[in-house]
Amino acid sequence: MKVILTQDVKNLGNEGDIVDVSDGYARNYLIPRGLVVEATEGNLKKREAQASRQQRRKDREQTKAQALHDRINGKSITITARAGEGDKLFGAVTGKEIADTLNKQFKVKVDKKKVDLGEPIKHLGKHPVKIKIYPQIQAEITVQVEAAD
DSSP states (O other): OEEEESSOBTTTBOTTOEEEOOHHHIIIIITTTTSEEEOOHHHHHHHHHHHHHHHHHHHHHHHHHHHHHHHHTTOEEEEEEOBOGGGEEEEEEOHHHHHHHHHHHHOOOOOGGGEEOSSOEEESEEEEEEEEEETTEEEEEEEEEEEOO
């Protein structure tokens, strides 16, 4: 029996795949648990429509991500922080502070989890920081940390 997977199934395939399984396995295990639907003409058309909608949504997201990349890539932001001797900060500059500063200066929403610091910035000076915008799209900005008076 040909079925369409509605979610990832171990040893069978990924969501949206059309696979051939035995009738008993499909009727007694997969269908009752909602893991598959039978590959009828109507279900195949639904799957194709859903796949095209998903592709259009991904294309829109990627276009927005590329626009955001073009807007912030290579830019520089300045963050002031209290510092002690040897240009060492009392605290640290975190991804949240960088995301908030990007929002204020460039009016772009960046999630703090997308800011790739590696480790928090603890010294004054210029620091390159990567922003993960989309899986294949990354922007690099420069964070200038200055001492607060």
